[in-house]
Amino acid sequence: MGYPRPQLTLLLLLAAIALTGLGVREWRAGFPVAAERLDRFDREDPPPPIPPVPRPRALPRWSPARVEAAAPPRPAPRERAREAKPAAPAPADPRPLDLNHASVEQIARLPGVGPSLARRIVDERERVGRFDSPDRLRGILGLGPKKLAALREHVTVGE
């Protein structure tokens, strides 16, 4: 007794398909994120964005630290621009802060940075992995060129 061979093959095949389907269904429901990632195995992530360069309508603003470091004398308009700038607030800590390892609280203690901006900086760090230069901060919401220039002498980037 029993099914003939071709029917057996067909029914077994159907059972195998149903079993696979139910198994995969269960797994996809349990691990939706892993399933999505698995389906994207041959996809490429978009490249990291290059921060937008502000349109140079006015003359560029130089940070005090950079002006002191630069050897050649600056032309007159740039000197004026520097004098017009408010002096940077005194740093809370004389050593520069390592942006790649600092916590949100540490970053929030930097001059001109509040807790929400510090949070965004850390978010950005998590997104790009690590900053390879303080310039990578450019483009973060709430961190304009002026504030970035003021920040530069207080921060550094470590490995």
Next chain:
Amino acid sequence: MRWLEAPLVPLAGATALGIATSAWIATPAWSLLCAGALALGLTSLALALGATRLATAGLLLLAVLLGVVRAISDPLPADHIARVAFGPRVSVEGRLAEEPVRWSADRTRLLIDLDGLRDGLDLRTVSGRIQVTLYGETPPVGEGQRVALDLKLSPPRAFKNPGAFDYPAFLRREGILLVGSGRADSLVALTADDPPWPVWVKRWAVSTTAGHLPATSAALLGGLLLGEKTGLPPEASEAFRRAGVYHILAVSGFNVALLASSVFFVLSTLGVPRRVTAVVAGAALVGFALVVGGQASVLRATVMGLLLLGALLLDRESQLMNALALAVLLLLAWRPGDLGEPGFQLSFAATAGIIHLAPPLTSWLIGKRWPGWLAAPMAVSLGAQAAVTPVMLVHFNQLSLIGIVANLVVVPMAAVGTTLGMLALLTAAVSAWAADVLFQALWPLLLALRAAVWVAARVPGAMVHLPAPSWAAIAAWCVALALLPYLGSRRWIRATVMVSLALVLGLSIWPWVAPDNGRLRVTFLDVGQGDAILVELPEGQRLLVDGGPGGNQRLDVGERVLAPFLWNRPTQRLDVVALTHPDSDHSGGLRAVLTRFGVREFWENGRWITGTEETLRAVERSGACRRTLVAGQRLWLGSALLTVLNPDGSRPLDDPPPEGQNEESLVLRLDWRGFSLLLTGDLGGPGEERLLADHAPVRALALKVGHHGSRYSSTGAFLDAVEPAVAIISVGARNSFGHPTPEVLGRLEAAGARIYRTDRDGAVILETDGITLSITRWASGTVERLDLDPERGA
């Protein structure tokens, strides 16, 4: 093969020949018809006299003439949009001829069968089909819907470069004489979206697969089942191409055979009589063809499938080659323009190759002690590959070497996937739960298929790019393939095959071994609004300056223009790629160049801007040695000396340039024997002033006019210093900036320069041996010569 076995093959060949030659035949249709009547009379006479050979020749000549007459396009009706005069901006009304194709979120392509043109307040009746690109978010519209929209209409324009794809001719074959572009928010739907049932079925199938599977797998299944490829991400389709298995994403004989055999299997299991089964299977094929649309491969497969089913119904023996020839005849009679389409050629070449070559190859392989289960698929793969190789090389310069092996693995997986997918879709009409189980069972298979393709595409040398073969080489290859099955029978056949193969080999190798002609060549490619300049030195070094426009938002010139142009030359290597500045009309096309060609060095000005991420990543991945150049550097490239004149390095790279990106353009000066060329990128007035103030060596014989002929570049003082004899403006036709401006053209004329423009002249090619300079305008083919030798007086 004997004549009687496939009597339609010579007839189909003759008709195809007639259609192919019609482009060069200028005689009016009535004289051709007279010639046809004459041929008919003579053939009848020959037949009456019993000269059957002569009569056969006469019949074939008649077929050629009929092909020519069929292909000569009918005059346009008087109300055709191409014959109606209108202003630059028009409002039109019409019906969507197919579902919109969404290239990206804000770029959509529509095909519209026009019926009305709004001129002021009154609506004129017009006819004709146009292709429209809409920018912005297009509201949901579908096939068959009537819409009204505002457009800029113009004849399509091709980039006129050596070996370039003739886009207007392609559109003309599709019956499109005008293309339009407009903003998506001007689109107004005049009727509700009520598509015909095949469109409705297709939409339902696509949305059902997308509902059960993750995005990329759903897109792959859409390609397998329906040939719907728009959802597939570009890197995935690229992998399918590299692996030589892209054909499984098109609907072809593969799908048709699977569908017909599934119907047969089910119905015969249920005990339905054979003839009823054949009728049902035929109906299923026709319905399927209506749903997936009218590409050549679908029609070919459907016609052949119906013929085979018909033979079954009438208890006749079927001859595959004859069925194929009939499919050619029917398709060409209906749409003669398809003959030039790659899809048509690939489909018919592959089928003919399989029918003609697979049986002898199988027996040959089995003779070599291959197991039967491997020999048959291998022979099919080899036969198809051998037949499509010339087609792939002519249209795409591609030859997938891994394809022969990859097909052995991928095609069976695709067959199972397609069958299971069809089953799942049918189930979805009944029960969503049961369909979901089937789709989930299908998912690992789709992943495995993608993984196999991904691995095959990663194999080094999976695909090679070669110059398009000459006609002689293609003809020799066809002769060799046609005679291959009869290799053992006669000695002269063996000799002919050997001679043909030697000819193919010799013609293909010649460009590599041909001696150089000792000339420097500079090609200013026509890339629309943008720059792309290739410098080739007699010693073989090659420098590409800029890559034209590109990116996701627009036509990628790197893919469409630069890559084919470079592939059609024997070397696939670029010694240097230089990017004058990162604006997208200079950097966009470089992504494709850097990923597809070996690049030794990348010269840049060190500045990158938002929007060039893809290009920057391509630079980083290419492994090219990067050099940030500043004024004063001198670099030898073969026997040519390149001098960097700009930027001068006084403005730090991490700060925005004070006068804008253009003034930071790399300016390169090339000197070779008596020839000098100044490439100024997009340099404007302030930069030119700086060069003059620095006493940079700007005097040059040929000048690439700065910033596409913008009025803020090429100041009088600068041109006085350069004193160019030849000025080349790289500019797009009808560009929105108004380049080149009349001011600049006037200043160039005042400076005594001959002006060449890529928008009018196509590619401009300067070629020199150091004594004379010849300048070719590619569009018109005119060549002018200049004497460079000061002794002889210019």
